[in-house]
Amino acid sequence: MSVDERRPTKVKRLPREVRERQILDAAVRVFSEHGYHNASMDEISDVAGVSKPMIYAYLGHKEDLFAACIRREASMLIEAIAAGVEAELPPDMQLWHGLRAFFRFVGAQKESWRVLHRQATSQGGPFSEELLAMRDRAIALVDALLVRSATSRGMDEAATKSTEALAAALVGASESLADWWLDHPEVPDKVVAGWLMNLVWMGFGDLVDGHVWTPATPTAG
Amino acid sequence: MSVDERRPTKVKRLPREVRERQILDAAVRVFSEHGYHNASMDEISDVAGVSKPMIYAYLGHKEDLFAACIRREASMLIEAIAAGVEAELPPDMQLWHGLRAFFRFVGAQKESWRVLHRQATSQGGPFSEELLAMRDRAIALVDALLVRSATSRGMDEAATKSTEALAAALVGASESLADWWLDHPEVPDKVVAGWLMNLVWMGFGDLVDGHVWTPATPTAG
DNA sequence: CCCTGTACCTACTCACGAGTAGGCTACGGG
């Protein structure tokens, strides 16, 4: 090997923790942009500012790295939503706060959202399992909300059986609307959340008659 | 090369049209199962019962092949929906028939649906453009429906601006519910369509009060 | 029976990217 070549020798040595964080940040960015398969470890190492063997040393193989990204971003999203919801509130307010927290997160962390929604769900491997598990958790959460709301107001049993499906539809509507929102960033997150809240709570039949849902607490703006 | 080897020599010669159809069928199946990147041309040629150069001769490169799949399956879906909707009906009935046709299609062509929803939307290349264009067409269709419904009943202008977003949410809800349905095939397509119709037309607030939407025409059940 | 074209094949090349071997450099302790 060319021993006499004048290398910069300027590599700053950093503790493992920091490097891992840098690598994960870069990976989320690259996976979000190109997708799992089209993303190369070389590009990730470039963006992270380290060499490829560092990634293997710290985060393992490509699958492990992707899984680590999913895990980190997913728990950030779940934490964000959980932080917005208070268990004491009535169902419609819980749903409202959950939707608001969700859209706030998506607006602030577009890349996180892309890697979760676009990439993870479409990869067949062990990722989608992990990711779909989180998605199922969200659906179960909404389902519980709907069931609680329905039974407390005496909805009949037959209709109650459909709440899981409705929860899946609601989660899908949120995801789709989040994607739409990425193309229309001029709309405030609160407005988008309000649209969806009205659609699912009031229904379009009510909306065209001018019956809208508004949060019980007065909101500024 | 072993010239004396006893090959079957039983390859049935078929006209180009038939082979192209076979190849497209196989491609949809393999793409649906493994995704675009994990699907290999070798496996597609295997499933199709032809050799790889045939695919290249008839359908071109991998991207072209995938695009051809998307195009064929997408137009089948659109035709199916268009065939179910009659322009003369009131908006809610149009939506109802559209939803029914959609879920009927998904139920009958699960692989087509998978390749459209899961694979095409998550690939960054020229596919997603084509596919998203079709999706936008669906959203525009629903949007027109909502606008027509809203203006005919005097909805105010401000709310009308949100119909495009609501249409996106509705399309997403349909997609997500279709995915949920793949895991619960015991539910009839009509029932699933009914759930979604009620959610988006009546809203959950109405549903828990027992206000449900039913088609105007009596349906055998 | 030869000639031409079309359907179809086997068996290859080659690029790309995951993963690795092995070495260099900074720093702290003896």
Next chain:
DNA sequence: CCCGTAGCCTACTCGTGAGTAGGTACAGGG
């Protein structure tokens, strides 16, 4: 000043899969 170790690198191997070269079998016209 020497050594051990941990952070970090360059420069490779090698499998995989897209795409191709070039050939074989069958059909029909002369």
